[in-house]
Amino acid sequence: MRGADRKRAEVLRMMLDPVRPDVPADIVRRATERGARLLRRRRAARRxxxxxxxxxxxxFGVWASAAHPWSVPPTETTPPLEDW
Structure with a gap:
């Protein structure tokens, strides 16, 4: 049997099996609480x-307005004056 055929046979067996596992009574409440908790976390992370x-x-705006990074720095073409 190939993998897909084996999976299909197992799914059919599970669907036709009269004994089903018990589902907890509060599963809807727990799923709702978990979903709400996940939404709160995502919303907080986004904020x-x-x-x-x-x-x-x-x-960045404050730094740019104080430092003026777009202006060209003054060129120093003349040497400093020493002992005239």
């Missing part, structure tokens, strides 16, 4: 990422 991005942009 943290956006907050860090906004803070980084503000810090």
């Amino acid at each position: 943290v990422i956006w907050t860090l991005l906004i803070v980084a942009l503000i810090v």
Whole structure:
């Protein structure tokens, strides 16, 4: 038997088996709580990422306005004057 045929036979056997495993009564409540917890974590992570991005942009803006990285530094073509 190939792998796919074996899997198909096992699935058919499980579907036709009259004895089914017991499902916990509170499975819906637990799944709902877990889903809500995952959503809260994702939402919190998204907020943290956006907050860090906004803070980084503000810090960059403040640094750029103070340092003026776009302006050309003055050239020093003349040597300094010493003992005239």
